[in-house]
Amino acid sequence: MNERRSCCEPGPGSPVSREDVRDFYSKAAVTVQKSLCCPATYDKTDLSHIPQEALNISYGCGSPVNRADIREGEVVADLGSGGGIDCFIAAKYVGRTGRVYGIDMTEEMLAAARKNAALVGDNLGYHNVEFRHGFLETIPLEDQSVDLAISNCVINLSPQKVDVFKEIRRILKPGGRFLIADIVSDKPVPVEMRNNRELWGECVSGALTMDEFLDVARESDFRGLTAVKDYLWKEVEGIKFYSYLLQGHKFVEPEGTCCCKKLWASYVGPFDSVTCAGKTFPLGVPVEVNEEVAALLRSQPYAASFDITDPETEAPAESSSCCG
Numbered sequence: 001m002n003e004r005r006s007c008c009e010p011g012p013g014s015p016v017s018r019e020d021v022r023d024f025y026s027k028a029a030v031t032v033q034k035s036l037c038c039p040a041t042y043d044k045t046d047l048s049h050i051p052q053e054a055l056n057i058s059y060g061c062g063s064p065v066n067r068a069d070i071r072e073g074e075v076v077a078d079l080g081s082g083g084g085i086d087c088f089i090a091a092k093y094v095g096r097t098g099r100v101y102g103i104d105m106t107e108e109m110l111a112a113a114r115k116n117a118a119l120v121g122d123n124l125g126y127h128n129v130e131f132r133h134g135f136l137e138t139i140p141l142e143d144q145s146v147d148l149a150i151s152n153c154v155i156n157l158s159p160q161k162v163d164v165f166k167e168i169r170r171i172l173k174p175g176g177r178f179l180i181a182d183i184v185s186d187k188p189v190p191v192e193m194r195n196n197r198e199l200w201g202e203c204v205s206g207a208l209t210m211d212e213f214l215d216v217a218r219e220s221d222f223r224g225l226t227a228v229k230d231y232l233w234k235e236v237e238g239i240k241f242y243s244y245l246l247q248g249h250k251f252v253e254p255e256g257t258c259c260c261k262k263l264w265a266s267y268v269g270p271f272d273s274v275t276c277a278g279k280t281f282p283l284g285v286p287v288e289v290n291e292e293v294a295a296l297l298r299s300q301p302y303a304a305s306f307d308i309t310d311p312e313t314e315a316p317a318e319s320s321s322c323c324g
C-alpha cells in the first residue's frame with residue numbers, strides 16, 4: 001500500500017473491514033436506524049411510485065438522481081443501492097427503454113430492494129430495475145456499459161476508495177459521468193478515528209477531504225470535476241463533516257485524433273480566465289491547442305464554455321482525424 005492510498009483507508013492493521021460495514025447495514029435493512037439518517041430531501045413527485053418500506057430504509061446523504069440530468073433510455077448504476085430509493089427514482093427518469101442496476105453487498109438490503117422493485121415496476125407499468133449482489137471494488141457490470149454511475153453516501157464506507165473509482169471508470173461508457181452524494185470532511189480524519197468501527201459505519205470516519213477526493217478521482221483520470229456543498233451534517237472531535245454532491249466525467253480521446261493539427265480554443269466565460277489541460281484560457285482570447293485538447297474541450301462538461309475554430313479559415317472547426 002503506498003502512502004497516498006493511506007489517506008483514504010483505515011490505518012495499518014485497522015480493525016475496520018467491509019464485513020463490519022455489511023453487518024451494520026444488514027441490521028439497518030430490517031430495523032430502521034434513525035442515527036444513520038442524514039437529511040436527504042427528495043421531491044415528493046419523485047417518490048409517489050415507491051413503497052413506504054423502501055423510503056423508511058433510505059440512508060443516503062443527498063439526492064443525486066434528481067440532479068443528474070438523467071435522460072430517457074440511459075443505463076444507470078447505483079453503487080451501494082441499499083433499499084433502492086435512488087434506483088426507483090432513476091427507473092422513472094430513464095423510462096421503459098432505459099435500465100437501472102442497483103449494486104449492494106448486503107443480502108438483507110438486496111432482499112428488501114428486490115421485493116419493492118416488483119411493486120415499483122407494477123406502479124410504473126414496466127420493470128427496468130435489477131439488483132445485483134456485489135462490491136464497489138469489483139462491480140458486477142460489464143466494461144463500458146453504463147451512462148451514469150450514482151452513489152448516495154456509500155463511497156466513504158469503502159476501505160479501498162482508489163479501487164472504487166477505477167471500477168467506476170471501467171463500467172462507464174466513453175463520455176459517461178458519475179454523480180455522487182457523499183460526506184466530505186474539512187480536515188483529514190486522524191488514524192485513531194479511522195479505526196473506529198462505529199464511526200466508520202455511520203458514514204463519518206471514512207470520509208475524505210475535498211483534496212483527497214479530487215486526488216482519488218484524478219488518479220482514475222476523471223475530468224470536469226465539480227463539487228457542490230449541500231449542508232453541514234455533523235461535527236465530531238473538531239472535524240466538520242459536510243454532505244457534498246460530486247460529479248466527474250470519463251473522457252476518452254476519439255480515435256485518430258491528430259496531435260499536430262493546430263486549432264484555436266476561445267473561452268466564453270463567465271470567469272476572467274480558466275486553466276484546463278495545463279493551459280490558461282483568458283476570456284474571449286483564442287489560445288492555440290492541438291486536436292487532443294480540442295476534443296477534450298468539445299466534450300462534457302466543457303463544451304458550452306469554449307468555441308473551437310480553425311485558424312486557417314477562422315470558421316468553427318469540425319472534429320477531424322488527420323493522422324493517417
Ligand SMILES: C[S@@+](CC[C@H](N)C(=O)[O-])C[C@H]1O[C@@H](n2cnc3c(N)ncnc32)[C@H](O)[C@@H]1O
Nearest residue numbers: 025058059060080081082104105106135136152
Ligand atoms: C449508507 S447506506 C446507503 C444506501 C442507499 N444508497 C441509500 O441512499 O439509501 C450504504 C449502503 O452501501 C452498501 N455498501 C457499503 N459498502 C459497500 C461496498 N464496498 N460494496 C457494496 N456495497 C456497499 C451497504 O450495504 C449499504 O446498503
